[in-house]
Amino acid sequence: MPRMAGRTFSLSVNGERVRVSAEPDEPLLWVLRDQLQLTGTKFGCGQGQCGACKVLIDGQPLWSCQVPVESVAGSSEIVTIEGLGQPGNLSPVQAAFARHTAFGCGFCTPSMIVEATALLRDNPRPTRAEIVAAMNGHLCRCAAYPNIIAAIRSVADSDREDEAR
Ligand code: FES
Numbered sequence: 001m002p003r004m005a006g007r008t009f010s011l012s013v014n015g016e017r018v019r020v021s022a023e024p025d026e027p028l029l030w031v032l033r034d035q036l037q038l039t040g041t042k043f044g045c046g047q048g049q050c051g052a053c054k055v056l057i058d059g060q061p062l063w064s065c066q067v068p069v070e071s072v073a074g075s076s077e078i079v080t081i082e083g084l085g086q087p088g089n090l091s092p093v094q095a096a097f098a099r100h101t102a103f104g105c106g107f108c109t110p111s112m113i114v115e116a117t118a119l120l121r122d123n124p125r126p127t128r129a130e131i132v133a134a135m136n137g138h139l140c141r142c143a144a145y146p147n148i149i150a151a152i153r154s155v156a157d158s159d160r161e162d163e164a165r
């Protein structure tokens, strides 16, 4: 159950400025899910262990279960899975995950895509080892790891094909 609101904070989420009411130490995860209905970001462990809650904060994939809302109020740019693409307008990474069926139940998928998006932005041609290292902090109970890696590699490979044209 959400806690009673304490203070008002101004956040930038998916390119829009929003105001939320929360205790300063309320994890960003709950503000996103309970107040902004951005439920693509998941609660797994609440301890920074499973990676299910990752969002981009100023471009960095971070655990929203560990980030107090106060610390990202003001100028921080928060991007959730909903900000990366929408049905009918998927991002390249989202489309690749769909193409490769890189999921089972889909619970871990939003944060996997958030992480992979940041990886490919910073390193458009990651090796398999680099992909594994980047995705290492994400648990997938469905063990969809081979398809996840294949999806990420396909985005990197399509960049190569674009260059060859
Ligand atoms: S819910 Fe944040 S890391 Fe597991």
Ligand code: FES
Pocket: 102, 103, 104, 105, 106, 107, 108, 109, 139, 140, 141, 142, 143, 144
């Ligand atoms: S797809 Fe089910 S937990 Fe990863």
